[in-house]
Amino acid sequence: MRTAFLKKLFQLAEDNPNVWLLTADVGYSVLEPFAKQFPERFLNVGVAEANMTGIAAGLAMSGKHVYTYSIANFPTLRCLEQIRNDICYHNLDVTIVAVGAGLSYGQLGYSHHGLEDISALRGMPNLTILSPADPGEVAALLPKRGPTYLRLGKAGEPDLHNYPVIPGKGVKIRHGSRATIFATGSILQRALEIPDVTVISMPTLVPIDVATILQARQSPHIITLEEHGVGGLASIIAEVLAIHGYSGNFTPIYVRKPPTPLCGTQDYLRDHYDLTVREIKKALNSASSAKTTHVAAITPNTPASLPQ
Amino acid sequence: MVYKAKAAHLGSSLSMCEILAALYGEKKQKDDRIFISKGHAAASVYATLALTGHIPMNMLDTYFQNGSYLQGHISHHLPGIPLSTGSLGHALPVAIGSALANPEHRHYVILSDGELNEGSNWEALLFAPKHTANLTVIIDYNKIQSLGTIQEVLDLEPLDDKFQAFGWKCLQVDGHNLEELTNALGGEAKVVIAHTIKGKGIADIENTLASHYKPPTEEQYAHSLS
Numbered sequence: 001m002r003t004a005f006l007k008k009l010f011q012l013a014e015d016n017p018n019v020w021l022l023t024a025d026v027g028y029s030v031l032e033p034f035a036k037q038f039p040e041r042f043l044n045v046g047v048a049e050a051n052m053t054g055i056a057a058g059l060a061m062s063g064k065h066v067y068t069y070s071i072a073n074f075p076t077l078r079c080l081e082q083i084r085n086d087i088c089y090h091n092l093d094v095t096i097v098a099v100g101a102g103l104s105y106g107q108l109g110y111s112h113h114g115l116e117d118i119s120a121l122r123g124m125p126n127l128t129i130l131s132p133a134d135p136g137e138v139a140a141l142l143p144k145r146g147p148t149y150l151r152l153g154k155a156g157e158p159d160l161h162n163y164p165v166i167p168g169k170g171v172k173i174r175h176g177s178r179a180t181i182f183a184t185g186s187i188l189q190r191a192l193e194i195p196d197v198t199v200i201s202m203p204t205l206v207p208i209d210v211a212t213i214l215q216a217r218q219s220p221h222i223i224t225l226e227e228h229g230v231g232g233l234a235s236i237i238a239e240v241l242a243i244h245g246y247s248g249n250f251t252p253i254y255v256r257k258p259p260t261p262l263c264g265t266q267d268y269l270r271d272h273y274d275l276t277v278r279e280i281k282k283a284l285n286s287a288s289s290a291k292t293t294h295v296a297a298i299t300p301n302t303p304a305s306l307p308q
Numbered sequence: 309m310v311y312k313a314k315a316a317h318l319g320s321s322l323s324m325c326e327i328l329a330a331l332y333g334e335k336k337q338k339d340d341r342i343f344i345s346k347g348h349a350a351a352s353v354y355a356t357l358a359l360t361g362h363i364p365m366n367m368l369d370t371y372f373q374n375g376s377y378l379q380g381h382i383s384h385h386l387p388g389i390p391l392s393t394g395s396l397g398h399a400l401p402v403a404i405g406s407a408l409a410n411p412e413h414r415h416y417v418i419l420s421d422g423e424l425n426e427g428s429n430w431e432a433l434l435f436a437p438k439h440t441a442n443l444t445v446i447i448d449y450n451k452i453q454s455l456g457t458i459q460e461v462l463d464l465e466p467l468d469d470k471f472q473a474f475g476w477k478c479l480q481v482d483g484h485n486l487e488e489l490t491n492a493l494g495g496e497a498k499v500v501i502a503h504t505i506k507g508k509g510i511a512d513i514e515n516t517l518a519s520h521y522k523p524p525t526e527e528q529y530a531h532s533l534s
Contacts, residue, residue, distance in 0.1 A: 043408075043439075045431075045435055046431070046434070046435065048431035048432075048434070048435065050397070050401065050427065050428035050431055051401045051404070051428060051431035051432045051435055052401075053401070054398060054399075054400070054401020054402045054404070054405065054428065054432065055401050055402070055404050055405035055408070055432075055435075056405060057391075057401075057402045057405055058401065058402040058403060058404060058405020058406035058407070058408070058409065059405040059406070059408060059409045060405070061390060061391075061402070061405070061406055061409075062405075062406055062409035062410055063409070064409055066405075081395055081398075082398065082401070082428070085392065085393075085394075085395055085398055086391070086398055086401075086402055089392060090384060090391070090392070
């Protein structure tokens with residue numbers, strides 16, 4: 001995804017002389033082509049995210065379209081108030097780019113896990129939140145005008161589908177009868193391992209595609225899957241269902257354990273935090289045994305390590 | 309205004325009246341960009357906007373009232389205010405961005421002394437000298453912040469040495485002397501430390517911590533007019 005983003009950004013900068021890229025001293029061996037080609041529109045501000053975000057606002061105020069770039073929480077939580085006050089309140093053309101969504105940089109530890117970014121940012125005024133699942137989705141979502149948060153994984157993720165991606169819309173990738181799984185980010189891959197379910201990728205989280213969620217109410221069971229803690233995709237979809245009503249089962253699968261002290265790769269930590277195919281199947285099985293009740297039920301996402 | 313509105317931050321507003329006069333006065337060029345980071349000093353900013361024709365004079369009567377654009381902290385919804393502030397440590401980075409985008413225009417930022425506690429300012433102060441030649445920072449150094457004197461809370465001294473060590477040219481002026489201020493603001497990029505008095509002009513509240521919070525009493529108000 002990182003490679004797809006940088007390729008797209010390069011194209012955008014070639015086409016539009018107002019495109020700027022700011023980094024907080026992150027991007028070794030990947031930002032150099034941009035810096036070399038557009039030196040007057042590239043700034044490494046140093047390890048100073050608050051300053052970077054403020055500078056981006058000042059540039060955007062003058063008609064520039066600015067991308068700020070860093071890892072996971074650094075361009076988001078570290079400078080959250082600059083995002084709120086300077087970018088969002090003033091409704092400026094700044095795209096905040098974080099690489100390392102969720103557990104992408106698993107082995108680097110909790111400081112580098114992006115698990116609270118969506119919940120922290122989704123209440124910001126005017127802010128669009130983009131959370132692509134694969135390189136193809138990244139390229140289709142850009143450029144986006146106005147305050148935007150782009151949540152990227154790392155380099156090397158596979159393309160998961162070839163369906164057209166329309167900004168603001170969910171992408172239906174597979175049709176099945178047992179349930180509808182909404183997934184955001186590269187963990188979509190795990191949803192695609194489940195047979196006979198509808199799978200919808202949600203590359204745009206804010207504003208949310210209400211119509212697609214309402215359509216999914218025809219399913220007996222709605223499951224959400226994301227590499228994020230409380231307040232992300234599960235909450236967004238639950239809000240829509242609560243407002244509009246839904247009589248089926250709802251199973252949110254997200255990171256709900258406390259931060260682990262253990263080192264691990266992205267896949268290892270996805271398993272640790274129960275973001276697993278096994279967990280989805282368990283939810284499907286428990287829902288089908290209770291399907292005659294016709295009562296909305298929140299299926300608990302029980303940690304796999306506990307005795308059943 | 310402040311007496312009628314029963315608003316706070318009178319002391320912070322009065323300490324920077326001459327700075328505003330120097331920036332918005334006759335020497336101001338049409339394309340000068342002025343960022344006011346100490347957004348709590350709204351009363352003197354609004355008065356300046358009225359005196360310079362950005363807003364109608366009678367609008368000042370609405371300060372701090374329901375439905376008014378004149379909020380307790382300055383807002384970009386008013387002409388002449390490019391950036392809403394109120395949370396400290398925001399305007400200098402934004403002014404740097406604007407200065408980079410508009411190298412032909414002069415940029416000014418007014419910071420309070422208390423907000424030099426904020427790390428974002430020092431990130432920006434470290435960055436700006438090597439990247440912007442069209443930015444002047446003015447410190448309203450009234451020596452009193454929210455809960456005590458600057459010296460008691462988080463001492464900034466030696467302040468000029470800090471700016472110089474960060475690569476800035478630094479001047480110190482009497483922040484209530486319009487001529488000194490006006491002379492200092494011209495020319496190359498620099499930090500101007502404007503030594504000021506909190507609550508300047510109302511003897512009863514000058515140099516008091518209370519002037520950060522309390523509107524003037526009826527007696528102080530009457531006294532200030534006499």
